[in-house]
Amino acid sequence: MRSILKAKESVVFALFLGVFAVLAVEAPNFATPDNLFNVARQYSELAVVSVGLTMVIITGGIDISVGSVVGLTSVMMGIFALRLGLNIWVSCVLAIGIGLTCGLINGLVITKARIQPIVATLAMMSAARGLAMALTEGTSYSGFPDAFVGLGQTAVGPVPLMVPLALAVVGIGIIVLRKTPIGRGIYAVGASEEAARLSGMNTFRLKMLAYGGTGLLCGVAGVMLTSRFASAVPGAGTGLEFEAITAVVLGGSSLKGGEGSILGTIIGVAVMGVLRNGLNLMDVQDNFQVLFLGAALILAVLADNIRLTVRSRREARA
Amino acid sequence: MADSAAGVTASRISRSKAGSLLAIRELPALVFLAILVSVLLAVAKNFGSSTNLFVIGQDMAITGIMAVGMTMVILTGGIDLSVASILALSATVTGMLMMAGTSIPISILAGLISGSACGFVNGALVTWLRIPPIITTLGTMGILRASVSLYTKGHYIGPLPIEFGFVGVKWTPVILLAVVAAAFTMFLSRVRLGRHILAVGGNEEAVRLSGIRVNRVKLVIYTLNGLLAAVSGMVIASSMSSVQSNTAKGYELGVIAAVVIGGTSITGGTGSIPGTIIGAAIMSLLYNALELLGISKFWHQLIIGVVILAAVLMDRLRSER
Numbered sequence: 001m002r003s004i005l006k007a008k009e010s011v012v013f014a015l016f017l018g019v020f021a022v023l024a025v026e027a028p029n030f031a032t033p034d035n036l037f038n039v040a041r042q043y044s045e046l047a048v049v050s051v052g053l054t055m056v057i058i059t060g061g062i063d064i065s066v067g068s069v070v071g072l073t074s075v076m077m078g079i080f081a082l083r084l085g086l087n088i089w090v091s092c093v094l095a096i097g098i099g100l101t102c103g104l105i106n107g108l109v110i111t112k113a114r115i116q117p118i119v120a121t122l123a124m125m126s127a128a129r130g131l132a133m134a135l136t137e138g139t140s141y142s143g144f145p146d147a148f149v150g151l152g153q154t155a156v157g158p159v160p161l162m163v164p165l166a167l168a169v170v171g172i173g174i175i176v177l178r179k180t181p182i183g184r185g186i187y188a189v190g191a192s193e194e195a196a197r198l199s200g201m202n203t204f205r206l207k208m209l210a211y212g213g214t215g216l217l218c219g220v221a222g223v224m225l226t227s228r229f230a231s232a233v234p235g236a237g238t239g240l241e242f243e244a245i246t247a248v249v250l251g252g253s254s255l256k257g258g259e260g261s262i263l264g265t266i267i268g269v270a271v272m273g274v275l276r277n278g279l280n281l282m283d284v285q286d287n288f289q290v291l292f293l294g295a296a297l298i299l300a301v302l303a304d305n306i307r308l309t310v311r312s313r314r315e316a317r318a
Numbered sequence: 319m320a321d322s323a324a325g326v327t328a329s330r331i332s333r334s335k336a337g338s339l340l341a342i343r344e345l346p347a348l349v350f351l352a353i354l355v356s357v358l359l360a361v362a363k364n365f366g367s368s369t370n371l372f373v374i375g376q377d378m379a380i381t382g383i384m385a386v387g388m389t390m391v392i393l394t395g396g397i398d399l400s401v402a403s404i405l406a407l408s409a410t411v412t413g414m415l416m417m418a419g420t421s422i423p424i425s426i427l428a429g430l431i432s433g434s435a436c437g438f439v440n441g442a443l444v445t446w447l448r449i450p451p452i453i454t455t456l457g458t459m460g461i462l463r464a465s466v467s468l469y470t471k472g473h474y475i476g477p478l479p480i481e482f483g484f485v486g487v488k489w490t491p492v493i494l495l496a497v498v499a500a501a502f503t504m505f506l507s508r509v510r511l512g513r514h515i516l517a518v519g520g521n522e523e524a525v526r527l528s529g530i531r532v533n534r535v536k537l538v539i540y541t542l543n544g545l546l547a548a549v550s551g552m553v554i555a556s557s558m559s560s561v562q563s564n565t566a567k568g569y570e571l572g573v574i575a576a577v578v579i580g581g582t583s584i585t586g587g588t589g590s591i592p593g594t595i596i597g598a599a600i601m602s603l604l605y606n607a608l609e610l611l612g613i614s615k616f617w618h619q620l621i622i623g624v625v626i627l628a629a630v631l632m633d634r635l636r637s638e639r
Contacts, residue, residue: 130620294460
């Protein structure tokens, strides 16, 4: 029990339970399997993107270009599969490759040109969205093959196909971060880049993995989104960066780097998904939802501050 | 840490030998601005017309006034993503009061006070509750924008009284920007609190240990930033003669871009307000150029992203030389 309470994820998990309990009582049809699976399907792309962003934030960086890269990948799906008439699965791979390329460019600008992550990814945010707009001239693509659209819309039993896919990404992310030298390296870079470098770690490669991996996952999310909506819209993923950052921070990752977990992030995604869905069911306007989310973000960090203060006082006494 | 400490020294030197060294720091941005203006003069026929210059001036003032506040926030090592939401909230307060028949000066004053109050709340969250600036202002960005939408119920507020129009037309916005820029440049170099701002960004711990009340400095900066966002809000409301719940949505990125293009380091400690004004001019002229040259609006965002990157890369190359 003690160790559960001490876990960094406990704050966000308590928040999740609280939100869930209130909505189960207050929101009509909230606690039904159909509805909950639907929430999981809608938030699977956010989960995938947030896995990458968690790694970036643990290295002490940030990536605000994720929403734009998701949009660009979605548009590229349309261009490869519909404008150029390539095979749909080849298009998926190519589109994911575009996402990876954006991530690697971010990584190179940050590591080699030593531009601060927020500035580098701000430029990418504008450039990727701009490219998506310019390539399509603002129009959208639809008419993807049924086999592809089916991926995002069908379910195995009650479970939408997107959910196990997202969970697989989450699982791989957790294993990489916890069990591999790469994962330990990512924490080390975030805790102290200088110390990591001096102890012989290749900090360049670790950062490239974090930003490149995030780009790759944005690519995957872009393909998932295109399949779920059965269309490619240049504005897709707008504002996703803010939702993802909120989820990661709610999940207990420190923006200073060195601390955080993918498990926490996924609970953070779940809080956002459940909260938005429940409030929708209660006919609460979108504006109120934004207000709640903003307040939840600030309160979660405040709660974490209090937890850390209590812990350091206790340690000081002991 | 050593890097930013050097930054503080550099800015001190530039202050003492004002002319020569200051000119160097803003050089890349200035060169870019000169190229932009010459291209525009050569290629675009309507560039020099007074109507077009007023449009550029208006746009530059709206971005620039906010960017002056943002420069100070970034100098202390912080950031404020909520400025565009503060702008919308203050403009809404002023607009609603005017529509209810309150006198224009009182309405403006109420708007400016609301903006400062929002900034103060940001500052309080950042300093007293120790919530990181990016999280605090990400939260208040959503909360304030949502409050405006809820309060106005999505309705458009206007048309505002004709007498209010003077704030946002002809040369008034540019004069406002010049006054704000001059006042805050003086504040940073001549007033003790202002000089503390650069120090806080350089090495917060050292500054705190030397007896400066860091929290008070930050609280003042965030409040002033809110006030300046409200001033920009008056310019927008006046020039459009109306306020909507999505007024200035997304402007925070242009403001941050202007600050960064102007050579201010996002990690704090180095930077200047004249640089930021050049950055704001570049952003406004660039938009104007894309429009005048008839480049499809779908290409604008891509070009702007590339320019931001080019500007920071140039700055990096210069500082490494």
